[in-house]
Amino acid sequence: MKKVIDLARERKVPVRIGVNSGSVEKDLLAKYGHPTHEALVESALRHIRFFEDNDFGLIKISLKSSDVITTIQSYRLLAEKTDYPFHLGVTEAGTLVSGAIKSALGIGFLLLEGIGDTLRVSLTAEPEEEMFVAWSILRALKLRQRGVELISCPTCGRTEIDLIPMVQKAEALLKNVKTPLRVAIMGCVVNGPGEAKEADVGIAGGRGSGILFKKGERVEKVPEPELLERLLAELERMTGEKIRSSKS
Template sequence: MSWIERRRTRTVWVGRVPIGSSHPIVVQSMTNTFTEDVPATVAQIKELERVGCEVVRVAVPSVEAARAISKIKEQISIPLIADIHFDHRLALLSIEEGADCIRINPGNIGAEWKVKEIVNLAKERGISIRVGVNAGSIPSELINKYGSPKPEALAEAALSYSKLLEDWGFTNVKFSLKGSDVKTTVLANKIFASQTDYPIHIGITEAGTFISGAVKSSVGVGILLYEGIGDTLRISLTTHPKEEVKIAYKILSALELRKRGVEVISCPTCGRCLVDVEGLAKEVEERLEHIDKPLKVAVMGCAVNGPGEARFADVGIAGAGNYFILFVKGKVVEKLRPEEALNRLVEEVERLAEER
């Protein structure tokens, strides 16, 4: 049984993927290609699929991008969300082209009748909507009320949108409340979560470059997940989107909420280290990113940090001068030359994954 009790929510479907508290937390990402460049977008989505992305979002800033949706969908295996800002006609066209979900921010769509047209067509086609509320696009009356995009302002905006959609008979919706800082995002989501049972998409928007964004996202998302809040997530980073997916799974794994793929354990290095542990560990991660079975793999730089400290790893290698040792479940099984160590490790991990 998990040590974290997830908040109870209703279930919303994005294509064939269920989102809600009774289902696994869904990992998603967003392409950074021009959506109308169908070959490039499909290629990137397939990269994301390979590392475990379960739902993908594409930007739709133009008619050309919207019309590309049907062509993209024909070639991918995961549900596709159309990300719409400002122009409600692009949302309508995206739905007609087969999008599995529409992401809108009513705060920048404009007149209420435009939002209602999107909702009516989504209802007619049986697809869900993600309502996004960002700190940068809160209705002016709430900014005037609170003086700034405070957590209370984000939560009130999201709650008002939920009531509006409910008045129109539409509840097939999930919400996201995001700021670019941890405090605003966490507090806004906690307020909203305490007053509704809608599923919540979590993340820190505009989190930053790889290291700073990963740290900020891990803190913010980690706090929310520990509180039981979050049914789907994206780690927003200024880098290749497949890194977002990998970090999302690492966060979920650290909290014991989901296990996927290889977890590489490597020593921090010290004066005893006789091999390039950093380079080797990175290469191991790259070579094994296709493995989806949850396995723990150790890469150690000396005999001290070998089987002893990594005894709970499924498999690992440790450098010991001019040779490596291969160990499985803490027991040494083979002595290897440096040039064969990496390949043997990969072979052993693939064998274990196959067995599982």
């Protein structure tokens, strides 16, 4: 490790100290019984002292557990003991849906408390999905503004358009849009108009048709089969980005 430190110092490259619940030192497991948040923090402090003893302070700390509560408790405790930057994440969080939920809870709680400097979402999924979830967390917390925030309603008895496939297709097509926008796709005339007006662009569904809103103003009434296409066309005009493919 001393050679790594010397090379990092020479090149002025930061080093991340990563403590993982799956590889906590044996003596700490014996002391605490299992990888508790106290064990993770004590392990991290050992590594921090080693780097400090070698006169190297360009470090960042990560405390990774697959348990959300342990992750939150670990970072909270270490934040009381050091001012080094933190790299947040819930490790081995699982598949796309369950992993996104665990990551949003663990990372989101800490960011709301002002803890954390960088983050990684760890999913059993493609790296692009990890990036999408990470950006979605930051966007939901208003910490970063990039891409589309998609607002859509649950399907209830008031829904009057075929909402689920429309929203699924919209989400897939809008995933790579860079312009920060709020887009609403609502299925009824009760809450739909209010949400659609609050969005940059929105649809409020009705019986066999829907109303397109832009920046709070009603634009036009559109037949249901044309709603999504009309919405996407409006978004392309607003962003200057290509959203629809020739097959969409």
